[in-house]
Amino acid sequence: MIKAGLDFGNSKISCVVADYKNSTNIDILSLASIPSTNIKKNIILNYDNLFDQVNNLILETEKQSQTKLNSINLNFSLIDSLSYYYNSNINIKNEKLSELHLKKIINESEYFNTDPDKFELFNNIISYVVDNNQYYSAPLGNYSDNIKINFYKIYTKKKYIENFSNIIKNLKLNIENYIPSPLSSSLAALTKDEKELGTICIDLGHSSSSLAIFENNKFVYGDSIGIGSHNVTLDIARGVSTTISSAERLKTLYGSLISSPSDDHEIIEIPIISGDKNTFKQITRSTLNSIIKPRIEETLEMLWQKIKDNKFDNKKLNNVVITGGGSQLDNIEKYFETIFASSTRIANPLDKLNLNKNYNKPNFCDVIGSIMYDPNLYKLNFNQKNSNSEKKLGISGFFTWLDQYI
Helix, strand or coil: CEEEEEEECCCEEEEEEEEEEECCEEEEEEEEEEECCCEECCEECCHHHHHHHHHHHHHHHHHHHCCCCCEEEEEECCCCCEEEEEEEEEEEEEEECCHHHHHHHHHHCCCCCCCCCEEEEEEEEEEEEECCEEECCCCCCCEEEEEEEEEEEEEEEHHHHHHHHHHHHHCCCEEEEEEEHHHHHHHHHCCHHHHHHCEEEEEECCCCEEEEEEECCEEEEEEEECCCHHHHHHHHHHHHCCCHHHHHHHHHHHCECCCCHHHHCCEEEEECCCCCCCCEEEEEHHHHHHHHHHHHHHHHHHHHHHHHHCCCCCCCCCEEEEECHHHHCECHHHHHHHHHCCEEEECCCCCCCECCCCCCCHHHHHHHHCCCCCHHHHCCCCCCEEECCEEECCCCCCCCCHHHHC
16 A cells, blocks of 8 residues: 655645555655755745645656555644543443443543534544553453543644645645654654653754654653753854854764863864855853753753653653754764663664655654554544434444444
8 A cells, every 4th residue: 555644844744655565665766855045933924835845756656656646645734732631431330331332421421522623633442441551552341330432632733734634635645643743753754662661752853843742552641842952052152152053063973962071172173154154163162062062952942841740750750862964963863862861772763664765763653653643543444323413433343333333
């Protein structure tokens, strides 16, 4: 099966086409990326220019993969999103738990509730509680008195979705799935064990940073903040009065989050902002790192506050995985291990994929994850039927059998 994914980033727009056989057998047929110059924090700056860029990008991936695309998965940032947890339960008086009970709970929950100003980007079951015992798959066949289902939903602004969707639709493509970008990145970055045991995946992007939390193989939280690695670059440019391109080079070649005794004596020559391109000045490496570290600290504090606000700070999340272009900063693993007191690693897209080495990098996890997304795992697939104004639901895997009789 041919699957395609598109990621609108603030620094790049990427498109991937793959031959998807199953979650462990994916052959990347083409992956192309272009600079993003018409997007800023979910806002399209020039629609016509962006349309032309995306059209050319998709034509290029079709040419490379020798395919004609009909549909595509679309990643979407969680800037200005809203996470919402809710639950529903019924008393069943020592009955044998069946699919019919689950169907009743979902129909009576807030699953179908909508907000006309918001777009529902994610909505799924994260756990079941049967007589105060928690399960992560449906415990069918157990006798119980009470069953509760816990759900997780993500809303984003409808206007953001509509603006980007219009570009895809005007290219005569169907949008197969909308995927939260943090989820997409984590699908390409995390191993099966990391998703099962509990892991925070942090994507340090160009102009934003995001986090995804997995527990018991469930995506239980995702969010984004409007600070990324480019903010570090701008801090350097302002702090030492150099050009933005020079600041990016300084960050990449000399920046570090762990101090060394030699930093005070290591001299770096940099161009200054002036009319004369041959004017340089000298700074120490310790000066450079004293600019970088506070911005990274601020980023982590903001991400940690979101973790804390959603009560994941007291969970046993002993693993942190870093991805995105900002993960290439020197000593970032050691620094994160100190801050989170957790085992930390930098993730490239998973080795099981057939990837050109140019794309086996952390900053391509987001787009590659878009073709690893399985809707049967991350959303309820249902067919709504109207009968006497009653909504009826068929859930893939749970209710295939039941729908034959309803």
